[in-house]
Amino acid sequence: MQTLRAQRLIHRGSATAWFLLTSSMLIAQGATPSTLAPASTPAHQIFDLSVFVVAITGGIFLIVGGLLALTLYRFRARKTDPLGEPAQIYGSTQIELAWTVIPILIVVVLFLTTARIIFAIQDAPKPHTALDVTVIGHQFWWEFRYPKYAVITANELHIPVSSDAAPEATFLKLTSADVNHSFWIPQLAGKTDLIANHVNTMWMDPKKPGLYLGQCAQFCGSQHAMMLLRVYVDTPEQFDAWMKNQQRAAPRDSTVEAGRTVFEKQACMNCHTISGTAATGRFGPDLTHLMSRATLASGAMDNSPANLRQWIKSPDTFKRGALMPAMQLTDEQLNQVTAYLETLK
Amino acid sequence: MSDCPLSISQVIDPSTSRAEQITFLEKLHRWVVTVDHKHLGILYILYSTFFLLVAGAEALMIRIQLAYPHNHVLSAQVYNRFFTMHGTTMVFLVGMPFLFGFANYIVPLQIGARDMAFPRLNAFSFWLTAFGGFLLYYSFLGGAGLYGVGNAPDVGWFAYAPLTARSFSPGHATDYWALALIVSGFGTLGTAINIIATVISMRCKGMTLMRMPLFTWLLLIVSMLTLVTITPLTAAQFMLLIDRYLGGHFFDTQAGGSSLIWIHFFWIFGHPEVYVLVLPAFAIANEIIPVFCRKAIFGYPAMVAASVTIMFVSLSVWAHHMFTVGMTSVSNAFFTLSTMLVGVPTGIKIFNWIATLWGGRIRFTTTMLFCIGFLFQFLIAGLTGIMLSVSPWDWQLHNSYFVIAHFHYVLVGAVVFCIFAGIYYWYSKATGRLMNETLGKWHFWLFAIGFHITFDTMHCLGLLGMPRSIYTYQPDRGWSFLNLVVSVGGLIQGIAVLIFAYNFIVSYWRGEVAGDDPWDAWTLEWTTSSPPPVYNFEEEPEVHSRRPLWDLKHPDDPDWEYES
Numbered sequence: 001m002q003t004l005r006a007q008r009l010i011h012r013g014s015a016t017a018w019f020l021l022t023s024s025m026l027i028a029q030g031a032t033p034s035t036l037a038p039a040s041t042p043a044h045q046i047f048d049l050s051v052f053v054v055a056i057t058g059g060i061f062l063i064v065g066g067l068l069a070l071t072l073y074r075f076r077a078r079k080t081d082p083l084g085e086p087a088q089i090y091g092s093t094q095i096e097l098a099w100t101v102i103p104i105l106i107v108v109v110l111f112l113t114t115a116r117i118i119f120a121i122q123d124a125p126k127p128h129t130a131l132d133v134t135v136i137g138h139q140f141w142w143e144f145r146y147p148k149y150a151v152i153t154a155n156e157l158h159i160p161v162s163s164d165a166a167p168e169a170t171f172l173k174l175t176s177a178d179v180n181h182s183f184w185i186p187q188l189a190g191k192t193d194l195i196a197n198h199v200n201t202m203w204m205d206p207k208k209p210g211l212y213l214g215q216c217a218q219f220c221g222s223q224h225a226m227m228l229l230r231v232y233v234d235t236p237e238q239f240d241a242w243m244k245n246q247q248r249a250a251p252r253d254s255t256v257e258a259g260r261t262v263f264e265k266q267a268c269m270n271c272h273t274i275s276g277t278a279a280t281g282r283f284g285p286d287l288t289h290l291m292s293r294a295t296l297a298s299g300a301m302d303n304s305p306a307n308l309r310q311w312i313k314s315p316d317t318f319k320r321g322a323l324m325p326a327m328q329l330t331d332e333q334l335n336q337v338t339a340y341l342e343t344l345k
Numbered sequence: 346m347s348d349c350p351l352s353i354s355q356v357i358d359p360s361t362s363r364a365e366q367i368t369f370l371e372k373l374h375r376w377v378v379t380v381d382h383k384h385l386g387i388l389y390i391l392y393s394t395f396f397l398l399v400a401g402a403e404a405l406m407i408r409i410q411l412a413y414p415h416n417h418v419l420s421a422q423v424y425n426r427f428f429t430m431h432g433t434t435m436v437f438l439v440g441m442p443f444l445f446g447f448a449n450y451i452v453p454l455q456i457g458a459r460d461m462a463f464p465r466l467n468a469f470s471f472w473l474t475a476f477g478g479f480l481l482y483y484s485f486l487g488g489a490g491l492y493g494v495g496n497a498p499d500v501g502w503f504a505y506a507p508l509t510a511r512s513f514s515p516g517h518a519t520d521y522w523a524l525a526l527i528v529s530g531f532g533t534l535g536t537a538i539n540i541i542a543t544v545i546s547m548r549c550k551g552m553t554l555m556r557m558p559l560f561t562w563l564l565l566i567v568s569m570l571t572l573v574t575i576t577p578l579t580a581a582q583f584m585l586l587i588d589r590y591l592g593g594h595f596f597d598t599q600a601g602g603s604s605l606i607w608i609h610f611f612w613i614f615g616h617p618e619v620y621v622l623v624l625p626a627f628a629i630a631n632e633i634i635p636v637f638c639r640k641a642i643f644g645y646p647a648m649v650a651a652s653v654t655i656m657f658v659s660l661s662v663w664a665h666h667m668f669t670v671g672m673t674s675v676s677n678a679f680f681t682l683s684t685m686l687v688g689v690p691t692g693i694k695i696f697n698w699i700a701t702l703w704g705g706r707i708r709f710t711t712t713m714l715f716c717i718g719f720l721f722q723f724l725i726a727g728l729t730g731i732m733l734s735v736s737p738w739d740w741q742l743h744n745s746y747f748v749i750a751h752f753h754y755v756l757v758g759a760v761v762f763c764i765f766a767g768i769y770y771w772y773s774k775a776t777g778r779l780m781n782e783t784l785g786k787w788h789f790w791l792f793a794i795g796f797h798i799t800f801d802t803m804h805c806l807g808l809l810g811m812p813r814s815i816y817t818y819q820p821d822r823g824w825s826f827l828n829l830v831v832s833v834g835g836l837i838q839g840i841a842v843l844i845f846a847y848n849f850i851v852s853y854w855r856g857e858v859a860g861d862d863p864w865d866a867w868t869l870e871w872t873t874s875s876p877p878p879v880y881n882f883e884e885e886p887e888v889h890s891r892r893p894l895w896d897l898k899h900p901d902d903p904d905w906e907y908e909s
Contacts, residue, residue: 190740225815
């Protein structure tokens with residue numbers, strides 16, 4: 001009888017949990033980086049754990065909240081109350097012992113379940129086939145390095161999809177060049193902080209190709225809100241094609257030599273790298289294949305020629321507080337350098 | 346101020362012509378130089394009410410900015426200042442001074458004392474705290490921040506290093522933040538020492554520790570906790586200033602320092618600080634719930650034990666704010682367990698409150714309504730706290746709007762609700778008049794509805810991946826509608842607080858005359874007149890139980906026959 005009732009309560013708790021979770025899911029559509037739509041093993045494990053926790057806490061809420069509501073209703077003061085004060089009760093050792101022991105038992109259950117998932121995710125062995133990516137946080141953009149491929153890119157991470165036939169995990173090493181940041185793609189994994197002088201790790205093995213959105217989750221200064229993050233989960237063919245392109249040096253196009261000269265004669269090259277040229281700056285994002293990215297300035301705007309030109313002319317238009325200075329170029333120089341950058345496919 | 350019934354002159358000897366002649370400036374002077382715990386308590390309350398309105402206005406600006414995606418009401422820089430100042434103000438200039446205001450006013454009255462143990466230290470502490478608050482706000486005029494356009498602190502109330510280093514935070518905004526909190530921190534320490542000394546040494550005859558009202562018990566615990574929590578913050582802020590001006594490298598990651606040291610220091614302060622704020626809220630509920638359901642508190646010794654347990658356990662949970670900084674799996678498991686364990690003594694409290702209500706005759710006055718709101722909201726806040734203690738889930742929820750929702754459930758849903766309850770309850774004692782009940786009910790219902798619209802919705806935003814501290818968001822993320830809902834709720838709360846402010850001011854002149862004991866209560870503060878004379882009690886009271894007024898009112902059935 002007792003267990004039946006307990007089971008029914010857990011069911012009711014789970015039902016409420018599901019209702020709450022799915023109703024928030026319905027409100028959100030499209031590109032929402034929802035924690036409720038996991039697409040990778042760690043995110044899935046967390047989600048399943050969260051449903052269990054919501055079922056237990058939801059059950060507690062229904063019982064205790066219901067008891068409180070009942071008490072308030074049943075013992076409201078009424079005109080028909082007899083004169084004088086109600087019976088005074090000072091306590092009861094048995095009852096108090098009961099509601100100390102029961103919560104302790106619940107804590108034990110919750111803790112053991114949680115501990116299992118902590119170790120499963122955090123101490124998961126790294127398969128030797130895993131892709132390594134180093135993520136470096138900068139004030140207000142992301143640097144991604146693929147050490148085995150000698151590729152450096154920014155803001156848009158490409159990783160291969162994982163299938164049961166060909167499991168592919170991506171292991172990230174995370175650190176920071178300046179202040180603290182936090183890497184968070186809710187559908188793929190929980191967040192991990194990027195801290196200078198301190199290397200963290202995390203992993204994910206996305207099961208479905210596509211674009212996953214996220215953003216910096218640790219306040220890092222003026223433009224923390226515009227430190228957006230895109231992760232493309234590619235099929236093996238897409239990933240190989242993308243990687244091959246990234247490994248090439250920047251294409252050289254003689255029609256835009258003027259723009260290239262501007263880039264190399266002005267201060268641009270102090271901060272940016274374009275491989276195969278004299279530009280080897282490391283302070284800003286690597287621009288070798290700028291046109292392979294869908295957005296500029298860490299997702300602040302779409303990568304269109306007009307946006308690119310305006311960004312070079314005045315970064316404040318999109319992202320006031322970004323560390324890129326306005327370069328004070330003439331209109332002609334702006335056109336030239338924009339045309340040059342547009343060739344960096 | 347012209348006919349302030351609290352002025353010392355009237356209380357001491359209202360009949361002399363000298364008392365009638367004192368000018369406004371003289372009255373003001375008396376409030377400035379006062380060492381009377383009741384005046385200082387009122388000063389604390391007025392000071393924190395003022396900053397409550399200021400920080401509330403900042404919150405509304407934040408919500409206006411976030412009502413729509415890509416909104417441009419505030420720039421990124423101004424937004425960052427506002428959320429930093431909102432958090433700093435609410436914790437240091439609203440939460441703690443409010444609670445110390447209540448402590449100052451109520452504790453000596455409840456233990457039958459004539460003043461605090463150290464009246465001058467008391468005044469000194471208040472003025473230090475007040476100076477700290479105004480120093481912080483002077484930064485809006487005085488300090489240049491990031492990129493020369495900021496002026497108030499804009500590094501978050503948690504001020505994570507190395508964002509606070511001079512290379513990332515030039516100008517003086519961060520200096521104002523650190524110095525102002527160091528100054529107000531010393532004020533806080535002074536008051537905490539004072540409360541401990543008062544409770545230990547100034548209790549009236551017959552008031553053993555286990556006969557102390559729970560309010561006083563909890564303030565004693567809070568004061569002890571304050572001593573061990575404020576100090577690490579003050580130390581860390583000194584270290585920060587040493588880094589910034591004396592070439593130290595504690596937190597300077599460019600020179601081998603560690604950001605993690607700051608984060609540890611901050612949360613060793615920051616987590617117990619949550620209990621510093623919430624235990625006084627429990628304290629207020631412990632006074633009000635029994636009186637308004639006409640029953641003795643259920644399980645008094647268990648309530649004391651649970652509070653002491655919370656004090657100790659709360660010192661071992663700080664790193665649950667750090668599950669994402671890359672601790673080992675064993676550390677994560679340890680802090681998951683220690684955090685979950687806080688739920689046990691907290692649960693005991695909730696059960697004991699329900700048991701107190703059980704079998705009572707509950708009167709739904711405004712003050713009781715706020716306490717009931719507190720009970721429901723604190724239950725939910727505790728359960729979302731359990732969710733956040735589950736470290737893998739916290740990897741998702743940390744720094745998201747879910748966390749914002751959770752701690753506002755604690756700090757508004759529990760602490761602010763109890764502060765309002767306490768004001769409606771003790772206003773009559775401090776001013777001799779009752780606050781208007783009709784306006785009070787409007788205040789309660791609007792505030793509760795607005796609160797739930799805002800903070801219930803925020804939980805969903807967090808689950809949908811919205812991080813905190815962002816001045817705007819992209820329209821394609823599916824957060825737009827929910828954010829608008831949150832902002833509407835904020836506006837409703839704003840209206841409710843304005844009704845409260847109106848009620849608070851107008852009742853001072855127009856409120857119904859309260860009498861000594863308007864709520865038919867049981868603790869010693871209700872035996873003296875409203876407002877109490879400067880010496881509190883004509884003769885030292887003597888108590889025989891936890892509810893001295895119950896014994897007086899029911900000589901045939903006194904409490905001391907039953908208490909164990």
